[in-house]
Amino acid sequence: MNEVSIIICGLLTCLAIFYVWLTVAFVSKLNQYRSTPQEKDILIDEKKNLPSASVILCLRGADPFLPKCLEALLNQNYPDYELQIVVDSDKDPAWEMVTQTVEKQAAKHVKISSLVVPRLTCSLKCSALVQAVSNLDANCEVVALVDADTVVHSNWLRQLISPLADPQVGATTGNRWFLPQGKYWGSVVRYIWNVAAVIQMHFYRIPWGGSLAIKTKVFRRTQLLKKWEQAFNEDTMLKHILQQQGLRVEFVPSIIMVNREETDLKSFIPWVQRQLLCSRLYHTSWKAIAIHGVLTTVIPTVAIALSPFMWLNGQLPAVAYFGSGLAIYVVTQILCLVILEYQVRGIVKLKGEILPSIDAATVFKVLLALPLTQMVYTFALTSAMFMQQVKWRGITYQIKGPWDIKLVEYQPYTATETSVDSIM
Structure with a gap:
């Protein structure tokens, strides 16, 4: 024995x-960011080189930090960008919150629309993304995706997009970082699980759709939109698609976004199940x-x-x-x-x-x-x-395979439904 x-x-x-080993590799990446010139020192030089961008925010339900998320997205330190907001329906609780925030900010660089076609062959988020990307302006060079529970800083878009200047980089991504404090055990468990998940996502090059930028030429050269029309998840597949084009996903340390929402164990368990399910369906390193x-x-x-x-x-x-x-x-x-x-x-x-x-x-x-x-x-x-x-x-979705997704029955979101399991 x-x-x-x-x-x-x-x-x-x-x-x-x-x-x-995973920890050392991740910390080394963070230290690379510390050793580079900070954003405030290079703003003037970069302004003329930044591509036009469209930020896409898909909403179903009003998340607790949605007003702060919207305000931050509308006030980015970026010379040429548009915010596209796709709300599940005009009856959704998020609709009024969005319109009121946009009016309060007197924002002109924003488009608000409801989801026109809730496809039965993919998730509602993928349907919304397909709709938004299909309606991009012709001069748009970069698409940035963001989640409703992500409260970005003023230089978020600039820092997310700048690494795309490298011709070998097809997409950039950050990650979420939860806080260990909270009144629920679910918040603490989520924090511990996420610490391990973040370094694994960095190692396996798993993008995070909560802060994700993609060159628009990727959509033209690949079948990414067609994939989204049949998929449950939008981001995990991206590594494989980019590899086929000789491109890579680049992790940006400054786009580690702090998430202050709380969750209980009852809500956390189905959330983490979905995260793992997406890896099973779409990532080459799932085994x-x-x-x-x-x-x-x-x-x-x-x-x-x-x-x-x-x-x-x-x-x-x-x-x-x-x-x-x-x-x-x-x-x-x-x-x-x-x-x-x-x-x-x-x-x-x-x-x-x-x-x-x-x-x-x-x-x-x-x-x-x-x-x-x-x-x-x-x-x-x-x-x-x-x-x-x-x-x-x-x-409810039936999952028979990566590209065999069935939305059982579409219903508009109601205010009585929980908003803990955010769109990720």
């Missing part, structure tokens, strides 16, 4: 090393992601389950190996989480945004939530492997 314990200890150590998820569940569980048995049978060396492996694995995770939180806070600080300090109670709650996060993730990953039906914002 000592041989088994040694193998388990070795595997736990390998998982810890892999997590450190690697799934295998890693299984290993991080099975190996620690085996070590924990066998330790009492070994103890009762007097096999103390085996217990020591199990304990050592678990200690290395858990301590490494905690240290990497602390490092990532510190590094991201540094990036956020450079943008002038203030984050609440983390007190002892929050730290204690995060530590308690670590095993809970693993259990929730295990359940979500397992269910995502076999999901054939999803309910998203009051709409």
Whole structure:
């Protein structure tokens, strides 16, 4: 049995090393941003080189931070852009909020429309995106996608689009960063899960549709719009499509957007299931992601389950190996989480945004939530492997394959529906 314990200890150590590797790679990318000239030092020089852009915001329901999101999008430090807002219907709670905000801002560079054709072969968000992109002005060079729960800073669009000057870059993306504070355990679990997800998304080049810019020539050269007409998700497939054109997705550290919304566990679980489902359907590295998820569940569980048995049978060396492996694995995770939180806070600080300090109670709650996060993730990953039906914002979809999506029955959004599971 000592041989088994040694193998388990070795595997736990390998998982810890892999997590450190992902963390180091992500932190290195963040530090590249720190070492480059800051945006305020190059605004004048860049102005003449920035392409015309269209920002697309798709809405179904009024998210808690929607007014702030709209105000920020309408006041971007960018010379030539238009904001396209596609609301699910003019009866949607978001419609009045949008029109009032636009009137208050006296904005002229904005178009508001309702979804004309809710396709039965894709998600409503994909339908809205197809409608918006199909109506782009002829001179538009870049399309930027943003989510309703994303409150951007004034230089967001400039920083998102600037890396597209590289001819090898077809799209740029940021990522979300949740806060560990909150009155719900779901918020803490989401924070822990997302920390690990962010570094994996960077490693596997998984774009995030909450802040995503795409060159319009990508739409002309590929079948991306046709794909969206049959897809559940708009962003995860992008890596593969760009690779076929010899292009890549570029992660932009300054586009790490802080999300201050809260969620309970009941709302978080279907949300994370959808995130994993999208990877299963559209990302070429899904098998690697799934295998890693299984290993991080099975190996620690085996070590924990066998330790009492070994103890009762007097096999103390085996217990020591199990304990050592678990200690290395858990301590490494905690240290990497602390490092990532510190590094991201540094990036956020450079943008002038203030984050609440983390007190002892929050730290204690995060530590308690670590095993809970693993259990929730295990359940979500397992269910995502076999999901054939999803309910998203009051709409049920049947999922028979990546390009075999069926919207069961369209209904306008009502104010009584929850707004926790935002459009992502």
